[in-house]
Every structure is written in C-alpha cells, then in structure tokens.
Amino acid sequence: MQDEELKEIVENLRLLGSDVSDVEVKKATGGLPRSARETLVAFANTRGGTLILGLDEGAGFTASGLADPAKMSSDLAAMCAADIEPPLRPHIGIHDFEGTKILVAEIPELPPDRKPCFSRGAGMTQGTFVRVGDGDRRLTSYEVQLLLANRGQPRDDETPVPGTGLTDFDPGLVTAFLARLRTRRPYAFGELDDVAALRRAKALVTDDAGADVASVGGLLALGRYPQEHFPQVMLTFVHYPTPEGANAETGERFVDNVVAEGPIPVIVRDALLTVRKNMTRRSVVRGAGRVDIWQYPEAALREAIVNALVHRDLSPEARGTQVQVEMYPDRLTVRNPGGLFGPVTEERLGEEGVSSARNASLLRILEDVPLPGSAHAVCENRGSGIRTMINALRAARMSLPEFKNRVSTFSVTFPNHTLLGDETVEWLNSLGERGLSESQCIGLAILREGGHLDNQTYRxxxxxDSRVATQELRDLIARELVVQIGNRRWARYRLAPALMPASGTVVNRGPRRADRRREILNALAAGERSRTELAKITGLTDQTVAHWLRILRNEGLVEATEEKVRNPATRYRRTGKIALGEEG
Structure with a gap:
C-alpha cells in the first residue's frame, strides 16, 4: 500500500467515524490484539480487507503508533502462518504516518475451494468468522458446512429419495418434459424410452439396493406432491400491514398469508398469482404521457421467485427452511436458504457471462419443464435471470433491487416506488435546472428516495459507462444539487443540504440554487483570476466555479485568456459586456 492510499483511507475513516466492512483499525498499544485473529479470518472468508494497527478509533482515528513495529510485523506474520488454517500470506508494511509508525496488513479473500478459513485453536466450527458491516461474526456449524460444500459442485439435488418411484411423478409434467427433451435434445434423448430418459436427466437415480427412485431434484421438478417427503421445501407468502410487520395498534398480524406447495412449476404459478392478488397498480410517467403498471413488474418477480426455488440449498440441514416472500407497504423481499454459489458475487450479479448453479441437475431439468398453462419453461439456464429482473425494473422506472448475500441465506428486496412518478417529476421540475440528462434525473430520484450513490451504483x-457517470456526477456537484463525501474509491454522493430540511426528509421547493453569476463577476472585477483563485475567493467548489464560468462564457460576460479552459490554472477576465442588472 502506498502512503497516499493510506492517507486517503484514514481521512475517510475519520469522516465516517467508524470502521468499514473492508478496513479494521486497532490501537495495539499492548502488543498484537488477540481479536486480530478473528479479523484476519473474517477478511479471508469475505471479500478481503485491510488491518491497520497503531490507530486509535476511540480518539477519532488518531495515530497512536506502535512501540516496536518490527516485532508487531513478525508477530502478525507468525499468527497468519501458524494460528490460522489455511495459512494466510498478507502483504504487511510499516508506514511513517503523522509522526508515528503504524502497521498495515492487506488480506486477500480466499478462493471458494479453500474456504472456510478458521482459527486453529478454536477449531473449524467455533473459529470461522465472516465480515458483517464493521465487525466480525462467528459462523454457525450449518454455515461452515455450506462453505465446505461450496468447495466443489454440490450434489444434493441428485440424492435418492427412499421409497419413491415413477408413481410419485406427475404424469402431465413428465409427458411435457420428455416431449421437450426429445425435441430440443434429440441426440441425447431421442431414442431413449421414458425410464432411460428420466435416468439420463437425473430425475431418476439408483438407490443403495439398485432400484430406480426419484432424486431430490426430480421430485421437486416433476413430483405430484414433494412435500410428502420434504414438508418445508415449499414457499410461504406473507403480506404485512406495516413496514415493521404486524400492526401493534390494531393487532393485525398480516393482510394475507399463503403457503404454495407442489412441484416447483406449480409453486411458481401459485406464488405469482398470490403476489398479483396483493398488488395494486400505479401510474408512471413515460415520455409525454402516463401508463398504469403493477407495483412490481411480473417479469422481475418471476425471476426472483424462480431463482430462490432453484438455487436454494437442498442439503439435509436446509430442508426444514422454506423460501419466503414477504410483502410490506414499502418493499417486497424474496429470501431463500443458501447464499450465492461459485464465482458469483453481489457486485457481479447480472453481468454477462457470470453464472453458477448450486443445483445443476435440478436447473437442467427445469429447462424443459413448462410452467402450468404456458409454453415457456420454468427457467432458461442461460445466466440471464438477474439481467431480465433488472431490465424489467428499469423499464418500469423503478429502483434496482437490493441483493443481500449471507453464507446461509440470499435475499432480493424490491423497493415499492417508481423513480420517475408524478411527484418526483414535479420535484425535479421545481429545482429549476435545465439540461439534466435522464440518467441524472434517475440519480437524483434515487437520492430523494433515501438511497445512496457511488460511481458503481450510478452506472x-x-x-x-464509467466516463459518463463521472462527468454527470461532477456536473450534479457543480450545480450544487449533490455533495460528495470521501474521495476516489470512497466517494459517496448525497443530496445537497439545501434540498433537505432539518428533519432529513426531502421536500418540494422552488428553485433553491443561488445564481452564482454575481459572485464570479465580482471576483473578476479586480482583474484576471484562475479557476482555483475564484474558488478560494468565493468559497465555492471547483466544479461549481467551472459550471458558472461556462455559463458566463456562453453569455459573453467572461472570456478565457487561453484556449485550455479545462486547466484550473487558466485565467479569466470580464468582457466589456454589461450583465443584466448592472445598467446604471
């Protein structure tokens, strides 16, 4: 790590006032803290991170320094090599910082086939941690087993179900499934009889006695009533009356409460019907008019529900947990047991070419099982489900879903609001800004709804693309609509304080941005000034000065002394033209 990067990290920690998910600070005046072991393990099991020793968080991240930095470095390296399994090899450096010596260790994330990382002294069950927020959380034994299972391709969907056979399959689903197999994949299935085709598809497998029985995946995809064998492998839907759940004042626990059972195709159909029954319609501004749409796009809901049912953990430890759909007045959440599998991460969800299936055989079967009453299969198995979900939400002018990946659970939450509804468009118009792009309007709408923005979220x-995102965010800062907190990779954006009342709630106002022409012209009254000098004189940001210089140049009131107007050192002067309001 370079000294400049360390300085940036500490500045942002001081600004935020606490540790963050990928940076942990410890004072370490009495030697290497024992808790450092948990942090090292947590970073290795999560996304990697940076451990800084010699800063005092309790004193505002001041540099307390280390008595013996060289020994601290040696002790930390020994801890990583001898006390942790598998051994870690972080990059450890000693830095001169604000008159003291501090130690910085950069810990990379371990690949899936080497997790879990754990403390040898505590053992795998008690010594495995992950990073959650700014702290370290010990994993449960079930979560540890999930990490172990994820080292390879799980085969829980191919597990035999004792006491089952062909009679446990739904004849209609089997007929439709085999017909599609023989049509779409004739080389593999065209000449096989029904039993042989079901075996090849892993819907039928052989038990210990050599008999053909249904596999877990085969039963879930094609079974008459899988819950006879797995009572909790189903879907529950609960519609709550308040954002917190039950209504404490009236005693109303829920608005609707439904259990969807049967094979996965039937569960998907019934779940979508239930959600639709509980949804309302809303108006969305589109072009010069408005259209009525459902609260949540059905295409997005279908993908979320299918993904939850197909990619859930099917290990014996998880078969007592159902897929859950929870509807609140302000959001809808779909949750399943088992986190993301393989190379897929929250950040890469929806990227082209990024796909991984925990239940590969189940997914392959459902490729050729139609939804009841439809010619479309339950899923495509093309890695396009998340992209379909995102595109449906974008088309509805809604915020993108929030994905939360934990070792034992994965959830997707859809906010219940449109980004560019009538009220938001009225608010945007009230700002009095001209020339805002549609993407800038969407960014402002996200911030107005209480969301957050960084460059990646904006994109x-x-x-x-990244270049346009950077330009548009800078323009929003220049217009004094948005303020930036932090720098570089730490940069975050929020609405300007002038748009927020003391309560923190966004309100509609008239044009609230001051006209900065007069301030710039007054600063140039004494002669030529550079952009940097103008920012210092007026107290405005560099971006805001550049914004108003551009306007004044277009109006013919100011001119640059050279052509390089993007250079902060370029000097500007007033022209002979008189500004409106200066006459007389």
Whole structure:
C-alpha cells in the first residue's frame, strides 16, 4: 500500500467515524490484539480487507503508533502462518504516518475451494468468522458446512429419495418434459424410452439396493406432491400491514398469508398469482404521457421467485427452511436458504457471462419443464435471470433491487416506488435546472428516495459507462444539487443540504440554487483570476466555479485568456459586456 492510499483511507475513516466492512483499525498499544485473529479470518472468508494497527478509533482515528513495529510485523506474520488454517500470506508494511509508525496488513479473500478459513485453536466450527458491516461474526456449524460444500459442485439435488418411484411423478409434467427433451435434445434423448430418459436427466437415480427412485431434484421438478417427503421445501407468502410487520395498534398480524406447495412449476404459478392478488397498480410517467403498471413488474418477480426455488440449498440441514416472500407497504423481499454459489458475487450479479448453479441437475431439468398453462419453461439456464429482473425494473422506472448475500441465506428486496412518478417529476421540475440528462434525473430520484450513490451504483442504475457517470456526477456537484463525501474509491454522493430540511426528509421547493453569476463577476472585477483563485475567493467548489464560468462564457460576460479552459490554472477576465442588472 502506498502512503497516499493510506492517507486517503484514514481521512475517510475519520469522516465516517467508524470502521468499514473492508478496513479494521486497532490501537495495539499492548502488543498484537488477540481479536486480530478473528479479523484476519473474517477478511479471508469475505471479500478481503485491510488491518491497520497503531490507530486509535476511540480518539477519532488518531495515530497512536506502535512501540516496536518490527516485532508487531513478525508477530502478525507468525499468527497468519501458524494460528490460522489455511495459512494466510498478507502483504504487511510499516508506514511513517503523522509522526508515528503504524502497521498495515492487506488480506486477500480466499478462493471458494479453500474456504472456510478458521482459527486453529478454536477449531473449524467455533473459529470461522465472516465480515458483517464493521465487525466480525462467528459462523454457525450449518454455515461452515455450506462453505465446505461450496468447495466443489454440490450434489444434493441428485440424492435418492427412499421409497419413491415413477408413481410419485406427475404424469402431465413428465409427458411435457420428455416431449421437450426429445425435441430440443434429440441426440441425447431421442431414442431413449421414458425410464432411460428420466435416468439420463437425473430425475431418476439408483438407490443403495439398485432400484430406480426419484432424486431430490426430480421430485421437486416433476413430483405430484414433494412435500410428502420434504414438508418445508415449499414457499410461504406473507403480506404485512406495516413496514415493521404486524400492526401493534390494531393487532393485525398480516393482510394475507399463503403457503404454495407442489412441484416447483406449480409453486411458481401459485406464488405469482398470490403476489398479483396483493398488488395494486400505479401510474408512471413515460415520455409525454402516463401508463398504469403493477407495483412490481411480473417479469422481475418471476425471476426472483424462480431463482430462490432453484438455487436454494437442498442439503439435509436446509430442508426444514422454506423460501419466503414477504410483502410490506414499502418493499417486497424474496429470501431463500443458501447464499450465492461459485464465482458469483453481489457486485457481479447480472453481468454477462457470470453464472453458477448450486443445483445443476435440478436447473437442467427445469429447462424443459413448462410452467402450468404456458409454453415457456420454468427457467432458461442461460445466466440471464438477474439481467431480465433488472431490465424489467428499469423499464418500469423503478429502483434496482437490493441483493443481500449471507453464507446461509440470499435475499432480493424490491423497493415499492417508481423513480420517475408524478411527484418526483414535479420535484425535479421545481429545482429549476435545465439540461439534466435522464440518467441524472434517475440519480437524483434515487437520492430523494433515501438511497445512496457511488460511481458503481450510478452506472448500474442508469446504464451509463464509467466516463459518463463521472462527468454527470461532477456536473450534479457543480450545480450544487449533490455533495460528495470521501474521495476516489470512497466517494459517496448525497443530496445537497439545501434540498433537505432539518428533519432529513426531502421536500418540494422552488428553485433553491443561488445564481452564482454575481459572485464570479465580482471576483473578476479586480482583474484576471484562475479557476482555483475564484474558488478560494468565493468559497465555492471547483466544479461549481467551472459550471458558472461556462455559463458566463456562453453569455459573453467572461472570456478565457487561453484556449485550455479545462486547466484550473487558466485565467479569466470580464468582457466589456454589461450583465443584466448592472445598467446604471
């Protein structure tokens, strides 16, 4: 790590006032803290991170320094090599920082086939941690087993179900499944009889006695009533009356409560019907008019529900947990047991070519099982489900879903609001800004709804590239609509304080941005000034000065002394033209 990067990290920690998910600070005045072992393990099991020793978080991240930095470095390296399994090899450096010596260790994330990382002294069950927020959380034994299972391709969907056979399959689903197999994949299935085809598809497998029985995946995809063998492998839907759940004042626990059972195709159909029954319609501004749409796009809901049912953990430890759909007035969440599998991460969800299936055989079967009453299969198995979900939400002008990946669970939450509804468009118009792009309007709408923005989130939500995102965010800062907190990779954006009342709730206002022409012209009254000098004189940001200089140049009131107007050192002067309001 370079000294400049360390300085940036500490500045941002001081700004935020606490540790963050990928940076942990410890004072370490009495030697290497024992808790460092948990942090090292947690970083290795999560996304990697940076451990800084010699900063005092309790004193505002001041540099307390280390008595013997060389020994601290040696002790930390020994801990990583001898006390942790598998051994870690972090990059450890000693830095001169604000007159003291501090130690910085950069710990990479372990690949899936080497997790879990754990403390040898505590053992795998008690000594495995992950990073959650700014702390380290011990994993349960079930979560540890999931990490072990994820080292390879899980085969729980191919497990035999004792006491089952062909009679446990739904004849209609089997007929439709085999017909599609023989049509779409004739080389593999065209000449096989029904039993042989079901075996090849792993819907039928051989038990210990050599008999043909249904596999877990085969039963879930094609079974008459899988819950006879797995009572909790189903879907529950609960519609709560308040954002917190039950209504404590009225005693109303829920608005609707439904259990969807049967094979996965039937569960998907019934779950979508239930959600639709509980949804309302809303108006969305589109072009010059409005259209009525459902609260949540059905295509997005279908993909979320199918993904939850197909990619859930099917190990024996998880078969007592159902897929859950929870509807609240302000959001809808779909949750399943088992986190993301393989190379897929929260950040890469929806990227082209990024796909991984925990239940590969189940997924392959459902490729050729139609939804009841439809010619479309339950899933495509093309890695396009998340992209379909995102595109449906974008088309509805809604915020993108929030994905939460934990070792034992995965959830997707859809906010219940449109980004560019009538009220938001009225608010945007009230700002009095001209020339805002559609992507900038979407960014402002996200911030107005209480969301957060960084460069990556802005790109994801608006579908612009990194260069355009950077330019548009800078323009929003220049217009004094948005303020930046932190720098570089730490940069975050929020609405300008002038748009927020004391309560923190966004309100509609008239044009609230001051006209900065007069301030710039007054600063140039004494002669030529550079952009940097103008920012210092006026107290405005560099981006805001550049914004108003551009306007004044277009109006003919100011001119640059050279052509390089993007250079902060370029000097500007007033022209002979008189600004409006200066006459007389």
């Amino acid at each position: 994801t939500e608006t579908r612009v």
